[in-house]
Amino acid sequence: MKHFALLATTLAVLSCGGSEPSVTDSEPVAVESGTAMLQIEVEIGVELGDSNFVFGITQDVDFTPDGNVAILDAQRKKVKLFSPAGDFLGEFGGEGEAPGEFLHPRGIACLNDGRIAVTDPFSREIEVFGSDLQYLETVSDFAARAPFVITAAGNGFAGEQMGLNRNTGIATISVVLWDHNPDSAQVFSEIENSFSPDEVIQRVMQPTAGLTADSINLYYSAPLSEEYVVSVYPMDSSEPYNLTYPDYSPVEKTAEDIEEDLLAYEYRMQGMASTGRGRRLAGATYEPPPDYYATSSLGVDSQGNIWVQRGWETNPTFDLFPPGATEPAETVIADPELNLSSYTFVITQNGFAAFDSNPEDYPRVLLLHLSGQ
Numbered sequence: 001m002k003h004f005a006l007l008a009t010t011l012a013v014l015s016c017g018g019s020e021p022s023v024t025d026s027e028p029v030a031v032e033s034g035t036a037m038l039q040i041e042v043e044i045g046v047e048l049g050d051s052n053f054v055f056g057i058t059q060d061v062d063f064t065p066d067g068n069v070a071i072l073d074a075q076r077k078k079v080k081l082f083s084p085a086g087d088f089l090g091e092f093g094g095e096g097e098a099p100g101e102f103l104h105p106r107g108i109a110c111l112n113d114g115r116i117a118v119t120d121p122f123s124r125e126i127e128v129f130g131s132d133l134q135y136l137e138t139v140s141d142f143a144a145r146a147p148f149v150i151t152a153a154g155n156g157f158a159g160e161q162m163g164l165n166r167n168t169g170i171a172t173i174s175v176v177l178w179d180h181n182p183d184s185a186q187v188f189s190e191i192e193n194s195f196s197p198d199e200v201i202q203r204v205m206q207p208t209a210g211l212t213a214d215s216i217n218l219y220y221s222a223p224l225s226e227e228y229v230v231s232v233y234p235m236d237s238s239e240p241y242n243l244t245y246p247d248y249s250p251v252e253k254t255a256e257d258i259e260e261d262l263l264a265y266e267y268r269m270q271g272m273a274s275t276g277r278g279r280r281l282a283g284a285t286y287e288p289p290p291d292y293y294a295t296s297s298l299g300v301d302s303q304g305n306i307w308v309q310r311g312w313e314t315n316p317t318f319d320l321f322p323p324g325a326t327e328p329a330e331t332v333i334a335d336p337e338l339n340l341s342s343y344t345f346v347i348t349q350n351g352f353a354a355f356d357s358n359p360e361d362y363p364r365v366l367l368l369h370l371s372g373q
Contacts (some may be wrong), residue, residue, distance in 0.1 A: 035332075036331075036332045036370055036371070037334065037335045037371055038335060038354075038368045038369070038370060039335045039338070039368060039369060039371050040338060040366050040367070040368060041369040042085060042366075043086070043364055043365075043366055044071070044086045044364060044365045045362065045363055046362070047362035052088040053088065055071065055073050055075075055080075055364070055365075056074070056076045056363070057073060057075040057357060057363065058071060058072070058074075058357055058363045058364075059072045059073065059074035059107075059357060060106070061108070061355055062109055062110045062116075062152075062346065063110055063346075063348045063349075064110040064114065064116070064131070065110065065112060065114060065350060066114075067350050067351055068082060068083055068084065068089060069081070069082050069084070069353060069365065070110055070116055071355075071365055072107070072108040072118065074104070074106075077096075077102040077103075077105060078091050078093040079091060079092055079093050079105075079108060079116065079129075084351065084367065092133045092134070092135070093127075099127070099137075099138050100127055100135030100138075101127075102123075102127065104121065106119050106148050106149075107119045107148060108150070109150040109152045109157045110350075111152045111156065111157060112152050112154075112155070113155070114131035115128055115129065115130060115136065116128070116129045116130075116131075117129075117139075119146050119147055119149075119150045121146045121148050122145070124141070124145055124146050125138050125139065125140045126138070126139040126150070126157070127139075142161070145161065146161075147161040147176070148160060148161075148208070149208055149209055149211050150211075151211050151212050151213050152213065153218055153235065154179060154213070156178045156179040156184070157177075158175065158177045158178070159176055159178070160174070160176075160209050161174045161175075161176050162174075164195055169194060169196075170192050170194065171199070171200070171203075172190055172191065172192050172193075173191045173222075174187055174188075174189060174191075175187070175189040175218065175220050175231075176188070177218065177235065186235075186237075188218060188220075188233040188240070189231065197284035200284070201265075201284040202286065202287075204268065205261070205265055205286060207311075208223075209221060209222050209223060210223075210230070210296065210308070210309075211298065212298040212299050212306075212347075212348075213300070214300045214304060214323075216235060217232050217234050217235060218232070218233040219233075219243075219298050219306055220233065221295045221308065223293040223294075223311065224293065224294055225250055225290070225291040225292065225294060227294060228244060228294040228295060229244060229294075229295075230242065230295065230298065230306070230321075241326065242326065243306060243308065243321050243325075243327070243328075244326060244327065245327070250312075251292045252290060252291055253292055258288045258290075261289075262288060265286045265288075291312075292311050292312035293311035294310075294312070295308055295309065295311050296345075297309045297344065299345070299346065299348060300347065301347060301348075301349060302350070303323075304322070304323040305321060305323070306320070306321040308328070315336050315340075316333065316340055316341065316343065316345060316354075317331060317332075317333050318331065318332045318333070318345075318347070319331055340354055340366075342356050342358075342359075343366070344356070352368040352369065352370070353366060354368060
């Protein structure tokens, strides 16, 4: 999940995303017989050839209710739609400020009624398209920036939103559900932090928070080093609770990985300075967390299991929480032979995928299936 090049040019001072630390190399993963593994079923993307299959920067991926895969290309400012077999079905978007166009698209959510929402935080807008890929409307007038992270939830979408009270110097991170527009916002969580350059740079360097939903709950995880916690917010506003990992202990980073964090910070600051967005961070100091983050991506599969990716594992590893459980019942890994340690994973009720925003060769999206159960 190395988003160095992309985020260096698109994140502002109030950004809520970042790059994950690279995890230290370790011994080959020992796979027990019968271990459930994610394996590649379809690969979408080519280095050269049909332009429909050539991507610039893969920023986000989601699945429509009928299993098609929507891929957000942040460089070309477009969303491309493919069938489960990898056939190109169409595209929408483009760079601009007109309705249905994007400046810095950050996240995509295929809504439960077939609509597709794309968040453009710096424009304070979410562009909404129909299942026929035609522009429907622009959701705007957010009190703060449009959310950086969104997911389908209920009749609309949920997001992690960040705001700033310049009078008090307090920055607020909120988990919010919108049924259709900002006026219908239902706030489930608010976390306040002081707005100082050091605090902001720590936030900018964190990986993106995990956010997903099923038919009754929102699931949210901040990338904490000290705790393995996924907050569960029932959409009927009943009492929230947590998913946890028994006896979790933080895993200390190696000196090499801390050095990589510092190099990533320098790269990020250079990119932000080149766009003029790093002025408020002048003089800020960055101290990499001494431990790996506890959690990474979240997802919900078709059986209602909540997938929580471990932040400290070299090979992508997921804890599965059955519906209603607060502790994991089993573990799934990515096939170690695929070497997907730098990939972002998308786990939904309608399909599994993985992508690398900063690949060594060329961008592609892997459609995955679960085997070995």
